[in-house]
Amino acid sequence: MPVFKCIYSVYRSIAFAYRVRSRESFLLILENSIQVYQPDRMSKFANLYWSPDYESGIQNLGVQSHRSLSQLHELRKLVFNYMKLYHSNGEYLATLAQNSFSPESGYHSVRRKQPHDSRKKDSSDVNISYLFSQYVQRATSESQEYQALASDIDRSVLEQLTVFIKQHEPQINKCLNSINELLLDYQASYQTVEQKKIEFDSIKRTSEFSAQEADAKRSKDVSKVEKSDNEQEVTPIHSPKQTRDEKATQAGKPSQAHTFNFPLSVGNVLSFNDLSSFSDYFLRLVDAIPITRRTIPLPGYRNEIFSSDQLCEYLLKGKAIGFNPSRLNLEKFGQGLIDLKIIVGTGFFAKKFACEGKWYEWSDDFLHSLGRGVSKSSDPLSPSSKLKALTIEDVNEMASTTSRRFNGMFKSMKTSLMKPKYSEDAIKAVEVSYNEQYQELEKAKHLLDVELINGTQYLESFEKSKIKIIYNSLTKLSEILHVHSSNFSEQARVFSQRFKTEINKPEFYTRDFESMVSDFSCGIYFPSNISPELMAQKHFMGHLNTNFQNINLEFNLFKDIPLQATLSSGSTGLLTLRSVPKFLYEVVKVIEDASSDFTELKKLWLAPLDHQMYWLMKNEIIIDIQAFQPTSEVSVSSVNNVESEIIQMIIDRFKTKSVSMIVNFLKNWCLEIGDSVIPSTVYDSLMANYSTQGSDIESQEAETIRILSAIPRSNLSSLLFILHHFSKVLDIYVFDEFGLTDDIHGPVSTSDDREKLQSIAVNCNRMDVVGSVPLLHLFMRPSVAKNSSGFIPPIEKYNVLFGDLLQSSVRLKLMQALVLSERKYLERQEQQRKNLGIIKKTPEIVTDSAPNNELVCEKNESKKNPSTPRKMSNASQGPPLLSTDAFELRPFRTGTTPRSSPLSSPVRQERQLTMPKSPSTNFLKPIDINITLHDAT
Numbered sequence: 001m002p003v004f005k006c007i008y009s010v011y012r013s014i015a016f017a018y019r020v021r022s023r024e025s026f027l028l029i030l031e032n033s034i035q036v037y038q039p040d041r042m043s044k045f046a047n048l049y050w051s052p053d054y055e056s057g058i059q060n061l062g063v064q065s066h067r068s069l070s071q072l073h074e075l076r077k078l079v080f081n082y083m084k085l086y087h088s089n090g091e092y093l094a095t096l097a098q099n100s101f102s103p104e105s106g107y108h109s110v111r112r113k114q115p116h117d118s119r120k121k122d123s124s125d126v127n128i129s130y131l132f133s134q135y136v137q138r139a140t141s142e143s144q145e146y147q148a149l150a151s152d153i154d155r156s157v158l159e160q161l162t163v164f165i166k167q168h169e170p171q172i173n174k175c176l177n178s179i180n181e182l183l184l185d186y187q188a189s190y191q192t193v194e195q196k197k198i199e200f201d202s203i204k205r206t207s208e209f210s211a212q213e214a215d216a217k218r219s220k221d222v223s224k225v226e227k228s229d230n231e232q233e234v235t236p237i238h239s240p241k242q243t244r245d246e247k248a249t250q251a252g253k254p255s256q257a258h259t260f261n262f263p264l265s266v267g268n269v270l271s272f273n274d275l276s277s278f279s280d281y282f283l284r285l286v287d288a289i290p291i292t293r294r295t296i297p298l299p300g301y302r303n304e305i306f307s308s309d310q311l312c313e314y315l316l317k318g319k320a321i322g323f324n325p326s327r328l329n330l331e332k333f334g335q336g337l338i339d340l341k342i343i344v345g346t347g348f349f350a351k352k353f354a355c356e357g358k359w360y361e362w363s364d365d366f367l368h369s370l371g372r373g374v375s376k377s378s379d380p381l382s383p384s385s386k387l388k389a390l391t392i393e394d395v396n397e398m399a400s401t402t403s404r405r406f407n408g409m410f411k412s413m414k415t416s417l418m419k420p421k422y423s424e425d426a427i428k429a430v431e432v433s434y435n436e437q438y439q440e441l442e443k444a445k446h447l448l449d450v451e452l453i454n455g456t457q458y459l460e461s462f463e464k465s466k467i468k469i470i471y472n473s474l475t476k477l478s479e480i481l482h483v484h485s486s487n488f489s490e491q492a493r494v495f496s497q498r499f500k501t502e503i504n505k506p507e508f509y510t511r512d513f514e515s516m517v518s519d520f521s522c523g524i525y526f527p528s529n530i531s532p533e534l535m536a537q538k539h540f541m542g543h544l545n546t547n548f549q550n551i552n553l554e555f556n557l558f559k560d561i562p563l564q565a566t567l568s569s570g571s572t573g574l575l576t577l578r579s580v581p582k583f584l585y586e587v588v589k590v591i592e593d594a595s596s597d598f599t600e601l602k603k604l605w606l607a608p609l610d611h612q613m614y615w616l617m618k619n620e621i622i623i624d625i626q627a628f629q630p631t632s633e634v635s636v637s638s639v640n641n642v643e644s645e646i647i648q649m650i651i652d653r654f655k656t657k658s659v660s661m662i663v664n665f666l667k668n669w670c671l672e673i674g675d676s677v678i679p680s681t682v683y684d685s686l687m688a689n690y691s692t693q694g695s696d697i698e699s700q701e702a703e704t705i706r707i708l709s710a711i712p713r714s715n716l717s718s719l720l721f722i723l724h725h726f727s728k729v730l731d732i733y734v735f736d737e738f739g740l741t742d743d744i745h746g747p748v749s750t751s752d753d754r755e756k757l758q759s760i761a762v763n764c765n766r767m768d769v770v771g772s773v774p775l776l777h778l779f780m781r782p783s784v785a786k787n788s789s790g791f792i793p794p795i796e797k798y799n800v801l802f803g804d805l806l807q808s809s810v811r812l813k814l815m816q817a818l819v820l821s822e823r824k825y826l827e828r829q830e831q832q833r834k835n836l837g838i839i840k841k842t843p844e845i846v847t848d849s850a851p852n853n854e855l856v857c858e859k860n861e862s863k864k865n866p867s868t869p870r871k872m873s874n875a876s877q878g879p880p881l882l883s884t885d886a887f888e889l890r891p892f893r894t895g896t897t898p899r900s901s902p903l904s905s906p907v908r909q910e911r912q913l914t915m916p917k918s919p920s921t922n923f924l925k926p927i928d929i930n931i932t933l934h935d936a937t
Contacts, residue, residue, distance in 0.1 A: 267336025522790025608771030
């Protein structure tokens with residue numbers, strides 16, 4: 001913006017004193033001034049337009065691209081008006097300057113306010129807005145020009161700018177439209193997956209009801225109808241002679257089969273040239289569509305019916321030649337079948353075809369024409385039926401009874417047809433549908449990621465070319481004005497010289513580009529599977545990944561770290577490893593076993609994310625998990641075994657892959673798990689610890705250790721396990737005892753070591769390659785609720801924090817804190833198992849002060865004699881109890897605020913002494929368990 005002001009002020013000052021000296025020398029100077037800036041490193045443009053909801057990043061990218069196009073159009077408009085202004089006078093030029101730099105112009109700075117005095121403009125503030133504004137200011141004082149000047153501007157500047165706009169604008173619109181369409185597909189796929197999950201849960205819950213109960217009710221309704229038919233015999237009023245005459249008349253008529261004129265068009269969407277092709281197609285159609293028998297046969301109607309959904313499903317899968325199976329064409333085809341009397345409706349609005357929820361039957365004449373037999377639900381009455389005279393009262397009573405009977409019959413039919421079928425096939429069908437939709441969701445997400453990466457790279461090239469052409473176009477325009485303005489030679493020389501020496505510099509290209517990115521970028525790659533609706537509502541509690549790869553077994557490979565299966569159930573007895581997720585442990589072990597050179601492994605960890613490679617491997621794993629069948633029936637006791645089997649299956653597939661694919665999958669897995677390894681709950685505390693410049697390093701390290709020591713054991717154990725792996729990869733101090741013993745010792749890091757580790761951390765957190773993210777971002781991320789529209793990490797704080805985590809002293813203290821936490825946890829578990837064998841008889845409480853004293857006394861006694869078994873009450877001696885070695889208390893949720901005990905415990909009041917005890921007061925009475933008591937000696 002200020003560049004134009006500066007240029008225009010210079011042009012104005014030299015307007016009447018300039019004389020052209022040497023055209024060739026001036027052109028040489030201008031050509032040397034037009035330099036293309038080639039950055040030393042790849043820009044981070046493609047890494048900064050990601051957001052967990054995708055929509056925010058894509059919207060910012062679209063706004064930025066349209067703003068760039070607007071800048072180009074405004075620049076073209078400026079050059080065109082320059083060509084035109086030389087046919088006008090000074091007043092028109094003043095109006096032009098005012099309209100070309102309106103408040104809505106895309107060249108206005110987004111965050112910085114530009115000063116008005118361009119002659120006092122500092123060179124550090126030069127940008128494209130400044131550049132544009134200089135020419136606008138020049139236009140306010142320009143009063144006359146020549147036709148040759150206008151022609152030269154058109155040929156040298158305007159034509160190139162127009163070609164550039166025509167070349168890139170359609171491509172940009174196409175790119176943005178493609179990204180928006182993929183975003184809509186992703187959102188629609190997510191909604192479909194959610195619906196399938198709800199449908200699966202609904203069918204699975206309702207399938208618990210006995211099917212025999214529904215069958216008994218249906219049999220009862222049918223028996224009522226049959227009983228009513230036996231009691232009320234319907235007698236035709238016609239005489240036997242009249243009946244015989246009608247039968248003879250009907251028998252004498254020939255059977256009128258369907259006759260069609262070929263070529264035949266069905267609904268104007270599918271044509272048949274001859275009878276042979278017509279018969280072949282409809283024979284396959286009749287055989288392929290499943291037939292459903294009526295629950296209650298109706299006299300005069302066919303028993304075999306089919307639904308419009310089944311017909312449309314066949315048409316969608318069959319895809320006849322020349323037939324486009326859109327919804328409009330499907331309804332036209334069905335309506336054509338009704339019009340040709342090939343199918344017949346069974347309910348109200350039977351002459352109108354609908355794709356969903358309607359039932360039809362093949363017409364008798366049509367089946368006769370195809371050579372198929374016709375069966376009716378009931379045979380006509382034989383002529384030998386007994387007849388009797390009917391009175392008006394009998395007819396009225398018969399009509400009333402028949403009406404009631406048929407109303408009940410139709411109501412029973414409606415209940416039977418509309419009621420969902422709770423069968424294993426239905427559950428399996430929904431599960432298969434869910435798996436397909438889930439794969440479509442992951443595919444849509446992958447395609448969106450790839451399209452966004454490709455689109456941002458193209459837009460990056462466009463933005464750089466745009467900035468270059470803006471600079472070059474305006475510089476070329478200044479050259480033309482300099483050459484053709486013989487009356488302004490001296491001042492134009494100064495103006496052009498300033499462009500060459502002070503304005504048109506490569507560092508300004510970089511500053512403009514980075515300024516634009518900082519104004520519109522939203523964040524680095526931050527994947528999330530949160531519903532877009534929940535993301536918009538801002539009501540969710542964290543970064544949740546609740547989609548299952550196997551919904552039947554409810555297995556989720558990307559669930560939160562504390563919910564993952566750990567090594568505690570295995571053979572390891574090390575406290576430093578017992579809480580490490582089994583999947584993480586096995587994957588790292590496979591990587592280290594397959595890597596012979598840690599230098600190459602370091603390159604893989606610092607390499608950018610390969611989304612295509614990750615998708616191919618992830619798709620294989622998803623297919624394996626969905627096809628997994630447990631060896632035994634899934635129950636509460638076998639859930640961990642099933643999960644371990646699935647994890648082992650995944651590890652076996654990893655062993656067939658290259659190390660680069662495994663490392664790339666592990667990096668993306670760390671990004672997609674429910675919460676990061678370092679939980680988001682401590683993110684703000686860690687960042688606040690490093691927000692103070694020049695603070696004490698030792699106090700910062702101590703505060704970091706204190707914060708990380710408070711995170712869950714599984715998260716801390718995983719963090720230390722990953723840091724141990726990085727110590728091998730990054731060639732820093734390695735604790736050789738880690739994984740062998742819990743008694744670990746190591747040296748204290750020196751200042752030289754700290755500087756070396758800080759340099760390593762800076763290298764690990766670089767983002768100068770497309771697809772790269774800071775290494776610490778894989779294991780520590782903030783809350784999605786606070787950063788749903790995008791997140792840009794504070795790289796300087798990340799470097800210091802990651803350097804501290806690599807310190808051997810910090811790792812050693814965190815290991816000691818983990819061992820202490822694990823021991824306390826095991827002690828609590830052991831105390832719980834011991835308490836299972838001690839059941840205290842509840843004393844009869846009479847006063848309010850008695851409970852507290854008695855409870856305190858009993859606690860003190862139990863502390864003095866922890867291993868002495870106490871005699872149980874008679875009520876608790878009934879069922880056999882479970883051994884303490886095989887039983888432990890199930891964890892449960894408590895209130896958010898701890899309550900003091902036993903003051904807040906329930907107290908038995910005096911008026912309740914005569915009431916029977918609640919069953920809940922008997923310790924584990926309903927469970928068939930056996931408690932084995934061990935003597936303390």
